[in-house]
Amino acid sequence: MDTQLAEALQSGDYEAFEHVFESYWEKVFSYLSKKTHSTEAAKDLTQLVFIKLWKYRDAVSAGIPLNEQIFRKTKQVFIDWLRQEMRRRQHIAGPMELPDVQGNDTSHHRLEIRNDVANAIRSLPPKRKEIFELRHIYGYSYKEISELLGISTKTVDSQLTKANLQLRKILQTAIFSVVLQDVISHVK
Structure with a gap:
């Protein structure tokens, strides 16, 4: 039939x-x-x-x-x-244009870090970024992602591990630079 x-x-x-x-x-x-x-x-x-x-x-x-x-x-x-x-x-959120927050260094640093996180996610290779967003933004399980994209759950796990390592490396540098700026501003 x-x-x-x-x-x-x-x-x-x-x-x-x-x-x-x-x-x-x-x-x-x-x-x-x-x-x-x-x-x-x-x-x-x-x-x-x-x-x-x-x-x-x-x-x-x-x-x-x-x-x-x-x-x-x-x-x-x-x-x-x-x-x-x-x-x-x-597109709706637009590029993360951050307001210049004066007098509140902590808030300003948080906004810088948020911007660094968004840029780090954008820097992931397209397929890895898609898997990362499906998991961490949309909340899909490994199994759901593997079914949606036609890949194995092992591939999903591998790509998420690589994404986390890549993001950690990028963000450690960004956080270090924010902390360094903070130290320099307090020394002046």
Whole structure:
């Protein structure tokens, strides 16, 4: 049945597409609703999954279960949405322009350190940064990240370890420079 449906879909049979849509819409929507925590976003993304399924129907394979192909497409649409959300949030927040805080050195130093942390995260290689943000900003588990990105949990662990080491190295230098500035300002 799955093979025939995939072949019919691949050849452009609109009735086959309708059948697939009716069979999988609820599952796709439910998955995306849990992941996005937004009914509206889930509706939009579910629609996008099926638009892409129809648009790229000639890439549907009769040898791979249709369920698996639809959920691969669903995960990719979700990852694309996450990336857009991250970019949108960074754009809204803008570059971390810090106000010049006079008279309160502690607050000023905290703001400098916060800016250093944001810059350090931006300096991570793109895939490592994505894994770091999924884990530490969005709160996804190692297993969820591995499923979303199609990588092993060992890879997730390895990339997070490397990210932490890289961030620690960058931030130690930044913190040292802030402390040094503080010492110099008190000596004057």
